[in-house]
Amino acid sequence: MRPDLLGIDMKKSQMQLGETMAILLVFMVLVGLGFAFYMRVSKASFEKDLKAQEAELSIQKLQTITHLPELACSSEGVITDNCIDVYKASASAGPEGFFTKNRIYYQKILGYSSITLYQMSPSEGSPQVLYESKKGSNYNVVFLPVILHDPVENSDYYGLLEIATYTK
Amino acid sequence: MKKSQMEIMGLTIIVVILAFVMLFVVSFVMKPSEDTKTDKIQAKLASSVMSTLLKTTAVDCKKFTLGELVKDCREGMGSYISSWDEKDISDGTIDRDNKGNIECSPGKNSCSYALREINSILNSTLSERINVNYNFLILSQGNGCEATKNPTNVIFHTGPGCPATKQHECQPWPTSIETLQIGLDICSKI
Numbered sequence: 001m002r003p004d005l006l007g008i009d010m011k012k013s014q015m016q017l018g019e020t021m022a023i024l025l026v027f028m029v030l031v032g033l034g035f036a037f038y039m040r041v042s043k044a045s046f047e048k049d050l051k052a053q054e055a056e057l058s059i060q061k062l063q064t065i066t067h068l069p070e071l072a073c074s075s076e077g078v079i080t081d082n083c084i085d086v087y088k089a090s091a092s093a094g095p096e097g098f099f100t101k102n103r104i105y106y107q108k109i110l111g112y113s114s115i116t117l118y119q120m121s122p123s124e125g126s127p128q129v130l131y132e133s134k135k136g137s138n139y140n141v142v143f144l145p146v147i148l149h150d151p152v153e154n155s156d157y158y159g160l161l162e163i164a165t166y167t168k
Numbered sequence: 169m170k171k172s173q174m175e176i177m178g179l180t181i182i183v184v185i186l187a188f189v190m191l192f193v194v195s196f197v198m199k200p201s202e203d204t205k206t207d208k209i210q211a212k213l214a215s216s217v218m219s220t221l222l223k224t225t226a227v228d229c230k231k232f233t234l235g236e237l238v239k240d241c242r243e244g245m246g247s248y249i250s251s252w253d254e255k256d257i258s259d260g261t262i263d264r265d266n267k268g269n270i271e272c273s274p275g276k277n278s279c280s281y282a283l284r285e286i287n288s289i290l291n292s293t294l295s296e297r298i299n300v301n302y303n304f305l306i307l308s309q310g311n312g313c314e315a316t317k318n319p320t321n322v323i324f325h326t327g328p329g330c331p332a333t334k335q336h337e338c339q340p341w342p343t344s345i346e347t348l349q350i351g352l353d354i355c356s357k358i
Contacts, residue, residue, distance in 0.1 A: 038192065055209050082216060120293050121285070122227045142209065143298045145220040155225040156233070158289050160297060 050167075051140065058142035058165045061110060065161065066146060068109075070098065071130070073149040083147040084159065089117055093128035100131070107133055112166040114139075119148055121158040135166040207335055213298070214337035214354045221289060222339070222350070229272035229281050235341065237270065237282035238306065238350070242323070242343045244268035244278065249308050254326040257284050287326045294354070295328065302327040303353040309346060323348070330355035 066072060066082055070092055073083035092099045099106050112135035119125035141164045148159035222235030229237060244267050256262045268278030286304070294302045306324040319325075330353040341348040 059209065059212060082220060118297065120297075121224055121289050124292065143213065143293075145213070145216045145293065147220050147223055155227055155231060156223050157227075158220055158224045158293070160293055 054140040054165055054167055055142055058113075058140055058163050059144070061113060061115075061165065062142060062144040062161055062163050064109060065115060065130075065163070066144070073147070073151075080147075080149070082144070083149050083156075084117065084161070086119075086148050086150050086157070087152075089128060089130065089148070093117070093130050097130070103131075103133060106131060112136075114162075114164040114166075116162045116164075117146075117148075118160040118162065119157055120160055133166075138167045139164040140167060210300070210335040210354045210356075211337070213300075214335050214352050217290075217294070217354075218337050218339055218350070218352050221286060222341075224285075224289070226272065226281060226285060229270065229278070232270065232278075234282050234285055237268070237272075237278040238286075238341060238348070239343045240270045241268040241277075241279035241282055242308070242348055243345055244270075245323075246345075249321065249323060250279070251322055252279075252283060252324050254287050257287050257326075283324050283326075286324075290326060301330050301355050303330045303351075305349075305351040306341075307349040307351065319351070327353075 066084060067079060069079070071084050071088050073080040073085045091097060094100070110131055110133070112133050113131070114129065114134065115131040117128045117130055141162060144161045144163075146159045146161050148157040149155075150157065222233065222238070224234050226232050226234055226237055232240070250265055250267055252262050252265075256265075262280045262283060263276060266275065266277050266280065268280070268282075270278040272278065272281040290302060290304055294300050304324075304326045305319050305322060307319055308321040308323050335354045336351065337354075338349055338351040341350050
C-alpha cells in the first residue's frame with residue numbers, strides 16, 4: 001500500500017475515533033447528570049417514605065395499645081374499640097405502673113416509644129405516662145382520640161393518646 | 169451494509185435510552201405521594217375524633233352523651249332552625265336562645281351545653297394539642313355526606329377553617345324530625 005494513502009487513512013480513522021470519544025464523553029456526562037438527579041430525588045423520596053412508614057407504624061402501635069387487655073375497656077369479655085379504662089390506665093401509669101415494672105416484656109410489643117394519655121373532658125387532667133422507652137432524640141408523634149371509660153361512674157370522657165416512636 | 173448496521177445500532181441505543189427515561193417518569197407518576205400517606209393519618213384522626221366526641225358523657229348534664237344532646241337540640245328547635253358559630257358561644261347568644269328540651273342547668277339547655285362542650289373539646293385537642301386546622305359542621309336537611317362539602321342549612325359551625333387539602337369525615341345523625349349531617353374536615357396548618 002502507498003504510504004501517503006496510508007497516512008490519509010490513519011488521519012480519517014483518528015478523526016472518527018475522536019468523534020466517538022467526544023460522543024461517549026457527552027453521553028457519560030449526561031448519564032452522570034441524570035444519575036445525580038435521580039439520586040437526589042430518590043433520597044428525598046426515601047426520607048419522606050420513611051417518615052410516613054414511621055407514622056403508620058405509630059398508628060399500628062396505638063391500635064395495639066387500645067386493644068391490650070391491660071388497658072382496654074371490656075364488658076363480659078368483649079373489648080370496646082378505641083376505649084381505655086381509666087382505672088386500668090392509672091394502674092399502668094408512672095414508675096410504679098406495670099408497664100414500667102415489666103418493661104422488657106412490653107418492649108417486644110411497643111418498641112422504643114413513649115405513650116402518654118391526656119384527659120381532655122370534662123376538664124383537662126394531668127398527662128399520664130403509660131410507657132416510656134427512649135432511644136436517641138429523633139421521634140415521630142401521632143395522636144389518637146380515645147374514650148376514657150370510668151366503670152364506677154359509668155361515664156365516658158374524651159381522651160387523647162399520644163405516641164412518640166423513636167427512630168434512631 | 170456496515171453503515172446501515174451502525175444506524176440500526178444507533179437507533180437501538182436511542183430507543184433503550186428513551187425506554188429508561190419513560191420508566192423513570194412512570195415510576196414517579198405512579199408512586200403514591202407523601203400527601204396520600206399523610207391523608208391516611210388525618211383520615212384516621214378525623215374518624216376517631218368524630219366517633220369519640222359523640223360518645224362523650226356530658227357529666228354536668230344528667231350523664232347524657234354529647235350525641236344525645238345534639239339530637240335533643242335539633243328536636244327542641246322544631247320547625248325553626250337556628251344557626252350558630254363559635255362567636256355565638258363566646259358572646260352568650262347561644263345561651264340566650266336557650267334551645268333544646270333537656271335542661272342541663274338553669275338557663276342552659278342541650279344546645280348550649282352540647283355545642284359549647286364540642287367547641288371546647290375540638291379547640292383544646294385539635295388546635296392546641298395536635299396542632300391541626302379543622303372545620304366542624306352540623307347541618308340540617310343535609311342530603312348525605314356530600315352536603316357537608318358544600319354546606320347549606322348550617323346549625324352549628326366551628327373551627328379555624330380548612331382552605332387547603334383536607335380530610336373529610338361525615339356522620340349521619342338521626343333525630344325524630346330529620347337526619348342531621350355532622351361533618352369534620354381536618355387539614356395541616358399552613
